Amino acid sequence: MPRKTTHSNPRPPSRLHRRSSKLGLPAGSLVHTGERRMLATALTLFNYDETGLEEVRFDNIEASHNYQPRYRKIWLNVHGLHDPAVMQEIGRRFNLHPLMQEDILNTDSRVKVEDYGDTLFVVGRILSYESETESTDMDQVSIVLGQNFVLSFQEQPRGALDSIRERLRQDRGNLRKQSSDFLAYALLDVLVDRCFISLDALTEHTEKLEEDILDPRQRDILIRLHRARRETLALRRVIWPLRESISSLQRGGSKLLQPETLLYLRDVYDHSVHLLESIDALRDLQSGMLDVYLSSVSNKVNSEVRMLTVITTLFMPATLIAGIFGMNFHYMPVLEEHNGFYWSLAGMGLIAVVMLSVFWRSRWLK
Amino acid sequence: MPRKTTHSNPRPPSRLHRRSSKLGLPAGSLVHTGERRMLATALTLFNYDETGLEEVRFDNIEASHNYQPRYRKIWLNVHGLHDPAVMQEIGRRFNLHPLMQEDILNTDSRVKVEDYGDTLFVVGRILSYESETESTDMDQVSIVLGQNFVLSFQEQPRGALDSIRERLRQDRGNLRKQSSDFLAYALLDVLVDRCFISLDALTEHTEKLEEDILDPRQRDILIRLHRARRETLALRRVIWPLRESISSLQRGGSKLLQPETLLYLRDVYDHSVHLLESIDALRDLQSGMLDVYLSSVSNKVNSEVRMLTVITTLFMPATLIAGIFGMNFHYMPVLEEHNGFYWSLAGMGLIAVVMLSVFWRSRWLK
Amino acid sequence: MPRKTTHSNPRPPSRLHRRSSKLGLPAGSLVHTGERRMLATALTLFNYDETGLEEVRFDNIEASHNYQPRYRKIWLNVHGLHDPAVMQEIGRRFNLHPLMQEDILNTDSRVKVEDYGDTLFVVGRILSYESETESTDMDQVSIVLGQNFVLSFQEQPRGALDSIRERLRQDRGNLRKQSSDFLAYALLDVLVDRCFISLDALTEHTEKLEEDILDPRQRDILIRLHRARRETLALRRVIWPLRESISSLQRGGSKLLQPETLLYLRDVYDHSVHLLESIDALRDLQSGMLDVYLSSVSNKVNSEVRMLTVITTLFMPATLIAGIFGMNFHYMPVLEEHNGFYWSLAGMGLIAVVMLSVFWRSRWLK
C-alpha cells in the first residue's frame, strides 16, 4: 500500500551523478556529458561600455565570424552545450585552457573557482524550484571572467539572468560603467539569490511536514521526511563549495578583481554563509522531527498494547466464570440457586467495573 | 488527542527566515524586509563629551536638519526601520556604504562584524524572553562605530539600552569621558547580557522538563522537549557568530578601537564563550533526557506486555479446566464426585497461586 | 514508583549556572554572585624567601593595614568572598585590574588564563568529591601571579592547599627558594590532581553500574547512567578549558614565567591531557553501556512476547477441544465412547507435548 503512494509521487531526479561515460579519454577531451536535449545552441552577446550598448543574438557560431565589437566590454552568454565545435571556437577566440573547456562541457563539474592567470573560471549551479514535483532542478552555469569580457554558459535558458540583462539595457546600478568583474559578481549574486527561493520552498515544505507528523491520518510521513532531508542535503552540497569558492576568490588576490568588487563579493559571501546556517537550522529541525515521529510510533504501539491488555483483562474473568458455571458436575448446589444466573451476571459486571475503575485511577484509559 | 494539546500551546515563531521577497534587485537596494509594524520612526540623539550631555528626540528625519551638536561625541539611536528615506538620509550624513545600509534595513541579516575602514559595522540580535509564550523573541540591532559617533538601529524599543542611557545621563563608569568605541562596547555587552536571561529561562524550563519526564501524568513530553531543543539551537545560532565576530574584532586591529577597549572586549568575548559552553551543556542535558524518555517508553511497553502475559497465564489454565469439566462425554466418572466442583475450583485457585509465586520469585510483579 | 526512588536519591547540584542577577551593571562592578554562606573572610599570608618564613592570619582586612613584610615573597590566600570591600582593598594594594577583580568575586567565572602584562590571572575550579551524595562539588579558585607575590581566592577552605602550606613550612622541594611562578604552578598542579580523585570516583561508579546493567534486580539503571554521564560531562567542562589555559600559558611567553617553570607546566599540561583522554574513554564506555542497556530492554520485551506466544499456543488447542466436546448436538457419537473423556485429555496433552518439543528444537525455550 505504501508502495502505490510512492509510485504516484514521481521520484525526484537522482542527485547522485554518473561520470563513467567519459572514462578512458585524455583530459581536455571535449565531450558533452549532459543529457542531449535537442535545443539549438544560442549565443547572446552584449557589447557595451559607459558610452553605449549593443545586443546581438547569433543562432550558430558561424554567424558570429564577422562580428566586430563597437564598445569596450563584452558579455557572451551561451545556451545549449551539446555541440563541442562551438566550445572549441569560443575557446580559440578567447584563449581558454583545454581543461577549462572540458569542465564547461561536462555538465556535472564540481562547483569551484579556478584562477588561470589571465582568466578566472567559476563553475556554479543555477537552481529552479519546480513546484509541481516539489523538487529543485539544478543546472550548471560556467562563468569565465577575462580582462574585458565575461562568458557565461548554461544548458537551458531559465530566465534567471534576465534581471541582469534588463539592468544592463537600462543601465541601472551603473552596471555599464563598472568593469567586467562587477558583471561577473552580479551573475554570482543571482546564483546565490536563486538558492534562497529553493531554501524557502524547502523550509515551507518542512514546516508543513512538521504539522503533519502528529496527524494520524497522514501516511508516508517518513518517506516524505526522508526526501525533504535528501533535498536539503543536495542544496547544502551546492552551497558549501560555493561558499568555499567565493572565500578563495576574496583571498586569492586575482588582478582581475577591483577592490570595490571585493567589497561586494564579501556581501555575496555573507549571503552564502547565511544560506548555510539556515540549511543547518533546517537539518536540525528535520532531525528533531524524525525523533518526534519515531517516538510517536513507539507511543502508538504502547497505547495499542495497553488497549489489548485492557480488553483481555475485562473479558477473561467473565469468560472463566461462565465456563465454571458451565461445568457438568453432578453436585453443583450453586446451580440450584433461584437467582444464580443473575448473580453470576452481576458478578461478571462487578469485576469489570472494578477493573475499569482501577485502570482509570492508574491513568491507563487515555 | 495530542493534536488538540498542540493547538492549545501556540506554536513558537518560526526561526527559519525567508529572504526571497528581495530577490532580483541589485545589491545595495534599500528595501525594508521586516514585518511592517506601523511604529513611527523615532530618533534619539545623545550629544556628549566629558564636559556635558544633551539629549534630543526627533520624531522624523526632517526635524533633525537644523540640529547643531554642542559636544564632541554623538550616539544616535533609531527605532522603526520601515522608511528607507530615513536610512538614506542618515547614510548620506554619516557617509555609510550602500551595502551597510542594505544590511541595516534587512531585518534578517546575519550576526557579523565588518570593517569598512573608517567605520566598524556590527549586526547583533537583542533577545527578549516572553514569559507567556515561553519563547525568546529576537530583534536585529545594528551598531555603527565611527570616529566620534555611534549609531544604533532597532526595529522596536525594548528597554534593553535604557541602562546605558541612564549611565550616560549620570556619567557612571566614566562613560562620557571614554571614546566612542567604549560606548559601542557597552552596547555589545548589553546584547550578550540579554542572552544570559534567555539562557537562564531555557535552563529552568529544561530542568522543569527533566522532572516531568518520569511523571506518567505528563503528556506531550517529546513535543515540549523538541521545542526546548529548537529554542536552544536558535539561541546557539545567535551566539556562535557573535563570538566569532567579537573574536575577529579583537584580532582585526581596527584603528577605531583603543587598547583599553580591547581589554573590555576580551571580557565580552569571555562571556560569549561562557554562554556557548553553557548552551552546549544544556544540549547535552537535553540529549540525555531524550534517551531517558525514549527508554522509559520502551520500559512501559515492556511492563504492559508483561502484565498481559501474567493475566493470560493466570486465566488460561482455569478456563481450560472449566472447559474440560463442561464436556458432554457420557462416561466421565469424575463428574460424579461429590465435592468435584469444589475440588476443581480449588485446583484452579492453586494453579493461579503457584504461578503468582513463581512470578513473584522471578521478580516479575513490580 | 520510579518517582519515589528518584526522590530518595537527592538530586545532584545543578551544573547549569545562572548569571542574570548581575545584569545591567557596568563591567567591573564588584558584586559577589556566590551563595552568601556566612563565613567570615579569612586572610592567610605566607611571607617567605630562601632565608625564612613568616605565617600570619588576619581575620579582617583592617588587621592587615600595618603589616610590614620581612621576606621578599608573598602568598596571600583569601577565604570567603562575600565582602567586596576586601577585594577592593586587595585590588588597590596589588594594583589589580577592575575586570580581574570582577572575575574573582563572580564565583561562576569561566576557567581561563589572562595576561594583564604585569600580572597573570588564572581562574580554576577546585573539585571535592562528596562521597555521601556521590557527586563532585566545584568551587572557583582564582590565582593571581605577580612579580613577587601570589594571591589565591577561594569561597571555602577545603584543605586542598594544605599540602602546599606544609611544603612551604618544611621547605620541601625547594619551594621557598624558587620564584613565585613556581608556587603558582604548584597551586595549579594541586587543582589538576584533585580532578584525578573525582575521575577515579566516577570511573569506579561507572564500572559498578556496568555490572548492574544486566542484573534484573537493579532498577533506575537509566537514570543512574544519565547522572553519571552528566557528571562526566561536567568534569570534562572543567578540564577542557583548563587544558586550553595551560597550553596558552606555555605558548604565551609571559615574562613572569621562568624557563624551568615552563618545563613543569608542560608536566601539568600533560596531566590535563591525560585527564581528558581518560574522560573520553569513560564517555565511550558509558555510550556503549547505554547501547547494551537499551538492547537488553528490547531483548526482555522479545522474550516476554515469546513466552506469551508459547502459553497461548499451549492452551488454545486444548481449550478448543474442550469446547468441541462441550457442544450440545444431539447426534455426537464420540461422546458415547467409553474412554472418550480420557482420550480427549490425552489428545490435549499430546498436542501440548508436541508443541513443546517443536519449540524446544527451534531453541525458543531459553
Added chain:
Amino acid sequence: MPRKTTHSNPRPPSRLHRRSSKLGLPAGSLVHTGERRMLATALTLFNYDETGLEEVRFDNIEASHNYQPRYRKIWLNVHGLHDPAVMQEIGRRFNLHPLMQEDILNTDSRVKVEDYGDTLFVVGRILSYESETESTDMDQVSIVLGQNFVLSFQEQPRGALDSIRERLRQDRGNLRKQSSDFLAYALLDVLVDRCFISLDALTEHTEKLEEDILDPRQRDILIRLHRARRETLALRRVIWPLRESISSLQRGGSKLLQPETLLYLRDVYDHSVHLLESIDALRDLQSGMLDVYLSSVSNKVNSEVRMLTVITTLFMPATLIAGIFGMNFHYMPVLEEHNGFYWSLAGMGLIAVVMLSVFWRSRWLK
C-alpha cells in the same frame, strides 16, 4: 533461515587487512606480502621520446640485462611481484630507496605520496568492479617518477593502463613529447577514473536497494544495506588518502613536476574531491535509508499488534456471550425464549459490527 541466504551470497572479500606476517624483520626487508598467485613476472618497457617509440617485453629480469635504450624516456611496467629478486634488481638500477622497495612489495601499503628527493613515489589502488560478486576488487599500484623514467608496479594485469599504452603508441595527446611527469599524471588520472566506475556501480546498487526497502517481499534488506555501506566506506578509504596525496604533490614543489603538469594535477585533485563529495552524498542517502527501513519495521510491528487487538476485540465478547448461555443454572428463563438462540447470534453479530464501525471511524483498519 537468514543464515542460508547469507551463505548463498558469497561474502565480499575482507577489507580489513592483516600485516602481522612480516613482523620482526628489519624495515627495508624485501618480502612480498600479497597472496602468492603464481603469475610469472612480466616486464613491459616503453622506450620513447618525441622522435620515436620502442616497446619491449621481458619475461624475466635476466632478459633485460643487455637492453640498451634508444630513446630518452622510459616507462617500465611490472606485473607480478612475488619474486623479490626482480624488485632488488630494478631498485639497484634505478637507485630506489630500500623503504620504497619494501612498500612496493608489500601489497597492502597505505595510499600515499613520498618525496625521496630525486624520485617521487606514489602508492595508489586500482579498482576493478566485479559484476558477479557485486563488489570492488582493489589492487595496489605503485608509481615511481624519476628524472626521465616512470616505473609502475601491479600485482595483476587489469587492462586499466591499456588506454595509456594505446595513446603512447599512437602519440595521442602529445604524450610522447611531454616530460615523464605528464605520463605519471596520466597514470594517476586513470586510477581516479576507475574509482568513478566503482562509485557508479555502488550508486546504482544503492538506488536499487532504496526501491526494495518498502517492498515487503524483499528479505535481507538490512544485510544488503550493511554491505553497501561497507563497500562505500572502503571506497572512501581509498579516495580520501589519494586526495590528500595529490594535494601534497601540488603543494610539495618537487622539481620533477613541470608547472603545466601541476595544472593537470589540479584537475585530478578536483576529480578526487568530486568523488569524495559523491561518496558522502551516497553515505547520507544510505543513512537515511537505514532510518526509513528501521521505522518501517516498527510500523509493521505496530500494524500487527493492532490487528491482534482487533481480532481479540471482535471475538472476546461473542465468546463470552456463548459461554454465558452455556451455563448450567437450573433457572435461566432466557433459555426458554423461542428465538433466544437467534437473538444471541444476532447480538454477537451486532457487537462485532459496532466495534468494526468504531475501528473504521478511528482509522484503525488500514
Added chain:
Amino acid sequence: MPRKTTHSNPRPPSRLHRRSSKLGLPAGSLVHTGERRMLATALTLFNYDETGLEEVRFDNIEASHNYQPRYRKIWLNVHGLHDPAVMQEIGRRFNLHPLMQEDILNTDSRVKVEDYGDTLFVVGRILSYESETESTDMDQVSIVLGQNFVLSFQEQPRGALDSIRERLRQDRGNLRKQSSDFLAYALLDVLVDRCFISLDALTEHTEKLEEDILDPRQRDILIRLHRARRETLALRRVIWPLRESISSLQRGGSKLLQPETLLYLRDVYDHSVHLLESIDALRDLQSGMLDVYLSSVSNKVNSEVRMLTVITTLFMPATLIAGIFGMNFHYMPVLEEHNGFYWSLAGMGLIAVVMLSVFWRSRWLK
C-alpha cells in the same frame, strides 16, 4: 542467566586507570605506581659500536658500579621498576630530569615524546595479545635517547625486544654502525609492529562476531560486541598519541636525529597512520554490526508478534463456534441436525484453511 555467562568469561582488565594514589606529593617525587609484582630488577647492557659488542647483565644496580664501557655506544634495558633507588642511580649517571624519572616510574604515563634538549624521551606502550582471555595486555615502555646511549624501561620482559637484541648480536641491518637514534627508531618500530598483531586478532574476533550475529543459537552477542568495541577504542587510544608523538618527532628538528633516521621515522609514522585507518575501518564495521543486530532483534519481535496473531486468529473463530453450539437454549433446531457435529467441525476447519491461505498470500507465513 546472562549473568552466569558473563561470569564465566573473565572480565577484561580495566582500561580506565587510577592515579589518585600519588596525589599530594610534589612533582618529581619518585614513586612506583605499577602493581608491585615481585620481579627482581634486571639490567641488560649492550655496549657496542661498529668494532664490537659486549653484552652484560646486572642483577642489581650495585653490581654495575665498577663497569667500564669498552665501546662507544650503550643500550641499557631495565626490567622491573618497583625500586626507585635504581631509577635514581640511573638518573644521576645519565643526568635525567626529575620529571622524566617520575614519568618512567609512573607506569600509567601518557604516550608522548618530550624533548629535554640533550635527551629525547619517548613513552610508549608494548602490547601483548593474550589468546586465552582474548584481550590485549598493555605495558609501558619508556625510551630515553641521548648522545651515545639509549635507555629502555619495562615493567616485565615480554620478548618483544628480542629480535632487536638478535640483530645487534649478529650485526644485521648495520644496527651497530648506525648512531644511537637508529636503535631508538628500531625500538619504536617494534612497538608499532606489535600493535598490528593485536589489531589482527581484534579484526579476526570481530569478523567471527559478524558471522555470529545472525545465528540465533548465539547468546550475549551484544556484550561481546560491546567488549570488542571497548578493546578497539583502547587500541586506538594507544596509537593516536603515538602517531602524534612520531609526527612531532619528525617536525621537532632535534639535533639527536640524523636525516636518514628521519626517513625511517616517516616509515613508522606511515605505519601508525595505517593502523589508525584500519582501526577506524574496524570501528565502522562494529557500528554497522550493532545496527544489524539491533534490527534483527526488532525483526524477531516482529515475527513473534505475527506468530501470536496467526495462532489467535486460527483458534478464536473455532472456539467461538464451539461455544455457540454449547449454549443451552431450549429451541436450537441446528442441534437436531443429524450431521450437525460434523458440519460444525468442517466449518471450523474451513475457516482456519481460508485464513491460512489469506496469510499465505500476504506473505505472512515465513
